[in-house]
Amino acid sequence: MEHDQLEKKFSNHFHTHYRPLCLHALHYMGSVEEAEDVVQETFVSLWDKREQLGTIQSVKAYLYTAVRNNCLTRIRDAKPTTPIDQLPPDELLTEEEQAERAEMEARIWKMIDELPERRREIFLMAKRDGMSYKEIATETGLTVKTVENHVFRAMQSLRSKDFSAYLFFFA
Amino acid sequence: MQQSDLHKTDERVRFVARHYQPDRIDSRKVWPEMCEQLGIFSKHRPNHRTFSTYWQVAAAAALLLIAGILYFMGDKTEVLVAENERSAFSLPDQTKIVMQRGAKLEYDPRFGKNERHVSMSGEITFAVTRDETKPFIVSTPVARVEVLGTEFTVKADNKEARLTVTSGKVLFTPHDPVIPLLCDAGMAVHYRADTETVEVTSPESRIAINGKEDFLLFDNIQLKEVARVLSHYYNVSIELPDNESDIRFSSSFTRKSILEIINIINLTLDTHITLSY
Numbered sequence: 100m101e102h103d104q105l106e107k108k109f110s111n112h113f114h115t116h117y118r119p120l121c122l123h124a125l126h127y128m129g130s131v132e133e134a135e136d137v138v139q140e141t142f143v144s145l146w147d148k149r150e151q152l153g154t155i156q157s158v159k160a161y162l163y164t165a166v167r168n169n170c171l172t173r174i175r176d177a178k179p180t181t182p183i184d185q186l187p188p189d190e191l192l193t194e195e196e197q198a199e200r201a202e203m204e205a206r207i208w209k210m211i212d213e214l215p216e217r218r219r220e221i222f223l224m225a226k227r228d229g230m231s232y233k234e235i236a237t238e239t240g241l242t243v244k245t246v247e248n249h250v251f252r253a254m255q256s257l258r259s260k261d262f263s264a265y266l267f268f269f270a
Numbered sequence: 271m272q273q274s275d276l277h278k279t280d281e282r283v284r285f286v287a288r289h290y291q292p293d294r295i296d297s298r299k300v301w302p303e304m305c306e307q308l309g310i311f312s313k314h315r316p317n318h319r320t321f322s323t324y325w326q327v328a329a330a331a332a333l334l335l336i337a338g339i340l341y342f343m344g345d346k347t348e349v350l351v352a353e354n355e356r357s358a359f360s361l362p363d364q365t366k367i368v369m370q371r372g373a374k375l376e377y378d379p380r381f382g383k384n385e386r387h388v389s390m391s392g393e394i395t396f397a398v399t400r401d402e403t404k405p406f407i408v409s410t411p412v413a414r415v416e417v418l419g420t421e422f423t424v425k426a427d428n429k430e431a432r433l434t435v436t437s438g439k440v441l442f443t444p445h446d447p448v449i450p451l452l453c454d455a456g457m458a459v460h461y462r463a464d465t466e467t468v469e470v471t472s473p474e475s476r477i478a479i480n481g482k483e484d485f486l487l488f489d490n491i492q493l494k495e496v497a498r499v500l501s502h503y504y505n506v507s508i509e510l511p512d513n514e515s516d517i518r519f520s521s522s523f524t525r526k527s528i529l530e531i532i533n534i535i536n537l538t539l540d541t542h543i544t545l546s547y
């Protein structure tokens with residue numbers, strides 16, 4: 100493969116899979132910084148093997164497995180004595196299900212990213228902090244109805260933009 | 271959807287919300303550092319960069335260096351403020367500018383090694399000296415304009431940015447949604463940050479984007495440009511056969527998924543656009 104084409108292919112894989120892979124890694128590492136680290140490291144080693152890029156049957160499956168392995172290696176190296184039953188319990192899902200989950204979470208992340216600031220704040224209070232609409236209303240000085248509206252619209256933007264694509268690909 | 275699916279969705283939303291941090295996990299922001307690391311030429315120039323711990327050692331070293339330089343030239347940033355109706359200036363690279371009253375321009379008089387970078391607000395017309403090796407970049411509070419050598423006018427404040435191109439090509443990138451728009455002579459762009467609306471008009475064509483309403487309009491736009499806008503707007507990769515890239519397309523979409531849009535285009539024009547995941 101020509102160098103230019105290789106770069107284009109690699110760049111496509113990077114932009115397509117970077118965010119889902121980070122979410123995938125987040126389930127193991129529990130920290131966004133570490134998750135991003137592992138994924139970048141994985142892409143660096145993919146680039147080192149770029150000449151084989153054409154021969155890897157499914158680059159996506161390769162990436163998910165590589166990220167998972169790199170996560171487990173890190174956890175083991177950080178705490179060599181972690182008993183096997185204390186590893187993250189995600190092994191219950193098949194690899195395909197894990198990728199599916201990561202892709203959906205990547206869309207949710209993007210949706211939150213794109214919310215107007217005020218709505219994002221309120222949305223995070225509800226979903227991250229588990230506050231009730233009433234508690235959020237008291238905290239922000241808004242009416243319960245307005246809070247409800249913000250959260251509803253945030254969820255709606257998740258459905259309208261990406262959800263049908265999600266259903267089409269993975270349902 | 272079934273009950274269990276709804277439950278699953280909610281569980282995932284909560285997982286993401288718990289870990290969410292603005293400006294993280296964004297391939298476009300990480301890509302330039304990735305390219306540097308791998309020795310690839312970066313084709314994406316994001317507005318701001320985020321470092322992950324992977325880069326922190328290098329970044330810390332660089333930061334010491336930058337801090338030193340900044341300290342050293344702290345008061346050397348040149349600031350131009352136009353107090354008169356039409357004030358003309360010449361920048362160090364011989365770029366000519368005309369500033370309307372109240373316009374403000376800031377730059378490092380030595381300019382960068384790889385690019386010529388200025389920040390501005392108000393209304394300024396630029397006649398940029400051509401230098402293919404150093405793009406001329408204008409930052410406004412809500413957008414970024416990138417050129418090689420050309421003539422154009424920017425009018426900008428904290429809420430909106432307007433661009434009109436007199437000659438040459440200009441790359442205009444609003445901060446949100448981040449869609450680099452390539453503008454030719456005769457084209458004008460108007461971006462409003464609060465409503466997330468972008469409008470690109472030329473005598474014979476028009477693109478309108480409304481991020482809040484999730485509305486997209488294309489009027490007589492080449493498919494390659496349509497594909498570029500869609501790929502940035504939906505953050506996906508779109509493949510378009512070379513022989514179809516110049517076909518022109520007109521339509522508008524409200525709250526459509528990227529798949530629906532691609533299906534509509536393919537059905538109307540009998541083209542073969544695909545989404546690569």
